[in-house]
Amino acid sequence: MPVTGSRRALIGAGVLTLALSVLALAEPAYAAGPAGKDEGASTEESGGGDSTGIYAAAKIQYSGSVTKDGSTGNVTSSDVNWTPPPCWYAPYLGAKDFKKKMSEEIETAKNTPGMGGTAGSAIGQLEQHYEDEYGWTDHPGYKDYNVDKDGDGMFWAGVENPNEPDVLKRGSCNEIPFWVENGDTPPPQYEEAIKPEILAALAYQHMTLPDTKVTLAPAATTKVNLPTWAWLDKAVFDEVQATAAVNVPGFNIQATTTAKPVSLKLEPGTDDAQTYPASGVCTFNADGSIGEPYAKGKSDETPPCGLKYLRSSGNGTYKLRATITWQISWTGTGGTGDNLPDGTFGATQDITVQEIQAVNH
Structure with a gap:
């Protein structure tokens, strides 16, 4: 009826x-x-x-x-x-x-x-x-x-x-x-x-992404006007995958979402700072690393990825935030697949900035 x-x-x-x-x-x-x-x-x-x-x-x-x-x-x-x-x-x-x-x-x-x-x-x-x-x-x-x-x-x-x-x-x-x-x-x-x-x-x-903690030189304590080098080893980050599926009699589908790291953004935690590059965004190198490890003799060089604080943190610390941007895509049952919006995940590190001038050797 x-x-x-x-x-x-x-x-x-x-x-x-x-x-x-x-x-x-x-x-x-x-x-x-x-x-x-x-x-x-x-x-x-x-x-x-x-x-x-x-x-x-x-x-x-x-x-x-x-x-x-x-x-x-x-x-x-x-x-x-x-x-x-x-x-x-x-x-x-x-x-x-x-x-x-x-x-x-x-x-x-x-x-x-x-x-x-x-x-x-x-x-x-x-x-x-x-x-x-x-x-x-x-x-x-x-x-x-x-x-x-x-x-x-x-x-x-x-x-x-x-x-x-x-x-x-x-x-x-x-x-x-x-x-x-x-x-x-x-x-x-x-x-x-x-x-x-x-x-x-x-x-x-x-999906859960790995923590983002960059290596710094100098490390947790640096000096005013001293370039601080930042880098991530190539072994730290790799593609991350998450899969969701429904499997019942007569109906079986799945999709795997993949996150690939593409860049690192440094936010010093204060306006009294400079970042390298100026945008604060460091892209991945061909080998999957970011930036370049500091080595003795580079104290007068500008780091490819890093920052420089222009004012002391006084009795406190600055909250340096390092955020990885991940390129997200997916593939699924029946040859389906496409891109999804980029994802980000970051973490903060306490940075002490002292007034004394110093040079790394």
Whole structure:
């Protein structure tokens, strides 16, 4: 019994709102799984599953250089307008398991005090949608929860990104669960359906980069007007990779996000200083190093990467910040891939600057 036009809009709004409350207990669909940090280590069983045998298919497996607890990593995007996906649609349950879970939740909702009137009607329509092929535009109904197709596909549902602080954005994937045959892609109206590009962004969000501590000469204590050399050994930094994957029966995709260091920026922590080069940005050398180690006899030379303080730090210290810019790209299932915004991560070092003039020998 298809419904169109304004009636569809009215009914659809009520059904969708109530569907979210009906599915509120389906926790496996609403949280990405914990992440791991060991290079190449998978952190979750492929395909998921809980004690009832119901697939927690929405859980994402993370590996490589990622946070251990599923929290946001330490990479800051250079594009302030870029953000990881706040939510997405992903495989949730097979037909039989979905019928079991949904029937229980609908029955609970129907017996909840106050679920009469419009709310009760919407719950009834939701039940008809999955049992009696009750549908409307863009939302075809299902006969007996598609149980006769069990194993041939899965119901997909909205998944919230637990690291998204905006609750409205986090809950914006609020379409009721829909069926997708194995090997097929979701209908075009589900733009947020999980795909390699989304996994790449999530890998970016969970990625951890190594600490940035440059070698200095002089080290933690220097002199006013004395050039301080700064460098990073080529062995300190290499490409960093993080992988996110979804692996369930009939649906397997993954994406690997790679961060490649490209430059170092020095910020002295005071305006009374000069940087070398003047921009404070030191690019990587051909061998993967940055700058040049100081050696005796170079005290009169200008360092290719470094700084010079023009005023004493007095009884305190200056906070020298060294920030690495990383070029971010990704590759994924089906030959997909592209660039993502550059990422940055830095650290501060305490620098004492003394008034006494001195020269290195």
